[in-house]
């Protein structure tokens with residue numbers, strides 16, 4: 001029996017931005033640093049981490065909206081890193097994105113019908129007439145009615161607008177959908193409806209999700225696998241349930257301790273890491289958490305930490321926890 005091909009396999013993916021740091025001086029900012037992740041068909045990998053840890057940059061690299069400094073992206077076993085022209089267009093139809101703010105991501109001048117049809121017109125060369133039927137069916141599938149096709153974004157509620165964003169992402173039947181904080185701008189009750197919709201679409205179509213979120217309650221609910229990012233690096237990865245039950249990296253422990261629990265009797269703790277996340281510019285040569293880590297030792301300051309396999313599908317980048 002042959003092993004199933006991963007929908008996504010990312011190897012050593014790195015993005016360094018050259019940025020001005022005053023006068024004529026320039027510095028390198030490693031936004032994404034040697035990331036290795038993969039997602040199997042029908043699974044959700046959640047990427048979590050503080051603001052500025054590189055989550056959106058990672059997503060943009062995967063979708064080829066940004067060119068990497070180094071590394072490869074395999075989509076369904078095909079290296080799309082250097083791909084261009086018609087071959088890339090074909091792959092673009094297999095990977096789509098749903099953004100955080102649905103109103104921002106929809107053109108105010110375009111009807112819902114035109115927005116949802118666009119990927120079909122662009123990637124599959126369908127005419128507007130040919131696209132009308134699949135668009136109507138897709139709108140119904142995401143909980144809207146074909147009548148919504150004639151409306152403009154300002155005539156929709158936040159939840160309806162996000163359903164349009166999801167319809168646009170799903171219309172080309174993608175293998176991978178990146179969801180960058182897809183529910184964080186919505187009311188709680190709407191959030192859960194959207195999460196249920198995403199789950200049912202995943203089950204029906206065997207789609208892989210790369211789910212970016214700050215909200216660990218949502219991640220706990222939706223993720224099969226988890227990758228925890230800190231200053232551009234993945235510091236812990238593996239099956240979500242195992243990591244939630246027993247985090248190994250001190251940064252993961254801190255994130256989970258600071259997050260609200262579903263159990264209201266469990267008091268949320270905020271104090272664990274020392275200080276703020278440092279600038280991605282002034283990176284120490286050793287472990288990125290050195291300086292904030294409560295169990296650090298001197299050796300951590302200049303010993304780089306790579307992800308190491310600790311069994312049960314888990315990887316951790318901390319010599320004290322492997």
Ligand SMILES: Nc1ncnc2c1ncn2[C@@H]1O[C@H](COP(=O)(O)OP(=O)(O)OP(=O)(O)O)[C@@H](O)[C@H]1O
Pocket residue numbers: 017019029030031049050051052053054055056057058280
């Ligand atoms: N185009 C760019 N040019 C220079 N630096 C950038 C650029 N895009 C992102 N960065 C920097 O890269 C780092 C990672 O940013 P990114 O937006 O990927 O973080 P994030 O984890 O998505 O944060 P958030 O949770 O706030 O969305 C940050 O330090 C950011 O300032």
Ligand code: SF4
Pocket residue numbers: 249250251287288289290291293294295296297300305317318319320321
């Ligand atoms: S390597 Fe050292 S500083 Fe880094 S997380 Fe482990 S103990 Fe903390």
Ligand SMILES: [Mg+2]
Pocket residue numbers: 055056057
């Ligand atoms: Mg982001």
